Every structure is written in C-alpha cells, then in structure tokens.
Amino acid sequence: MAEVKDPDDGVQIDLISGERMDGLTSMEKIRLILDGVRDGNIVILEEGLSPDEESRLIEVTMTEISPDEFNGIEIETYPKSEAADASLLDRIMGTESTKKLTVIGPANQIETLHKDKNLISALVSRK
C-alpha cells in the first residue's frame, strides 16, 4: 500500500474494498489489517470480517501487543449483526451476509466518541 511521504503530515486512511478482501484468506486479511494499523494507519473495510475472522483478529492482536510499542486496536462496526437475522438455510449454506463497514485503528490513536445502531463517531489523532 502506498505510504505517505511523512507520517507527521497526517493520518493515513486505507479504504479497502470488499472485492480486494474477497481474494484473501483469513490470515492474509488479518495481516493486511494489522500491518496497516501497526504503521499507524486507519483501515476501513467496505465489507468487514466474518465473526470467525473477528475472533482470530482479536487473538492475533493479543499476541502482538508489546509494552511501549503496540497497545492493540480499536475496532468499530455497527452493532446489528445480520448473522442473527439469517435464516437457518442461509446459515447452513454459508450464504448469510456479514457485510458491515468496519473501522480499525491503533488503540492509542483512535477514540470512539459516540456509537449507536447507525452512527459511529470517532476521534483520530496523530501518532
């Protein structure tokens, strides 16, 4: 991903399309996210992660936390999980929709100001 010339100039935001994520394995997605976040970038996923991938993202994030270096991530999606509404057939066939805009950033740079069912407001600071 293209780097900004000088990180002091601002905060880099990577908007990653669903199409780009579709071709990646779970671990490749998690690596793409965490590599960006560890560089101090805000990563926005058009279609988010599956619950299983979210679970692995938490697990891998935990293994990478290091004092004075990386405190972890802040992640926000809308609270409504479409998986809960999916029909049994959808779940069995694996065709349920889990698409949800997801914002992920370094825990020490992004702070959620307000969140409800259809609005996420966050404050992003420089490194």
Next chain:
Amino acid sequence: MGLLTNLKDSISRAAASLFSEEDPKRIGIYGPPNAGKTTLANRIARDWTGDAVGPESHVPHETRRARRKENVEIERDGKKVTIDIVDTPGVTTKVDYTEFLEHDMEKDDAVRRSREATEGVAEAMHWLREDVDGVIYVLDSSTDPFTQVNTMLIGIIESQDLPVLILANKIDLEDSSVQRIRNAYPQHETIPLSALEGDNMDEVYDKIAEYFG
C-alpha cells in the same frame, strides 16, 4: 501384547463414545473485563460445590487464565443439570500496561500483568472457537453495553450457534440499567442479578438449567 493393548484401547474408545452424551456441558463465562465473571463463577461454584473458582478483584484482568470447575451439579425442580464452568479472562482488543500503574503497581508488575492478560484473552478466544458448548455472557449493568467487544463477541457466539444467556450483573449498583442491555441485545433474553450480593440467583439457576440442561 499388541493385540491386548489394541483390544483395551478399542474397549475404552467404545466406552468413551457410549458415555460421551452424558459428559457435562462446558459453559464458558464470557464478557468484558470487570463485569463480574469470576464473582459469578465463584457464586455458582460455592452454591453447588462449596469451593471457589478463583480470586476476584477490582483491578481489570485479575483472571488471566481460563479456569474450569468440573461437574457442578445444579438441582432444579428435582432434576439435576451437570455443567463444567469455564471462567475466562475478560475479552478486549487492547491492553495498555500503564493503566495498571494507576492501581499502585510497579512498572515491572504492570508489564507482566499486561503480557499475561494478552495471553489470557487469546486463550479465551480459542476456548470460544473450540471448547465450549454454551455461553453465559456477563455484562456490568451500570455501564454502556453498546461496545464493540460486546457486539463482536455476541456475533461470534451467534455465528457458532452456541446457546447464550445474557446476565445483567451488578444490579445492586445505583447506576444499574437492565433495560439498556435488553435494548442493546433484544435478540437474547437478559436476566438481572447481583453475583456479589446473590440477588436473583434462583432465576439464574432456572435459566442455566433451561438453556444448558
């Protein structure tokens, strides 16, 4: 000798599969840090076995290893329900050791605690994906339940089709609002309680028997 060993192995495998349906279900107690998971686990364990599960504390991440209390027999309406309780570390997406310094901890201790906490969260996630048959999700009813960790974890639990019981803990606190939790997660039943004071535990046990029996 080899034949005998094989025969013995086959018999124990057959016996294991024969009795596997009677194995107690492993019920994971999940939730964010400081929701009162260990207080609840200790309350259940003390009520039905006389022993505690682990130490409780106001300092976040007191529980940094998943702890299992086996064969907890809960009696409801003359029926016995046997479960294994798994008390898990509070799940979070970030751990900053400097927060522990505010609890009068030396830097070395705070760094060690944060490292153990991260390992504990990773362990809890692994248990959730692989090793639990049902979940008791504990929330502190005096705080906002609309957090990303809660939303994600409940989504993960739902995606695995695990039975989940949401408990609104700390109803003894003035700021407690059970309705706020019901509004946040209307797709699940929410049971109010105070694990610390033992309030409404009868209903909690009724629901445990109903959901996991």
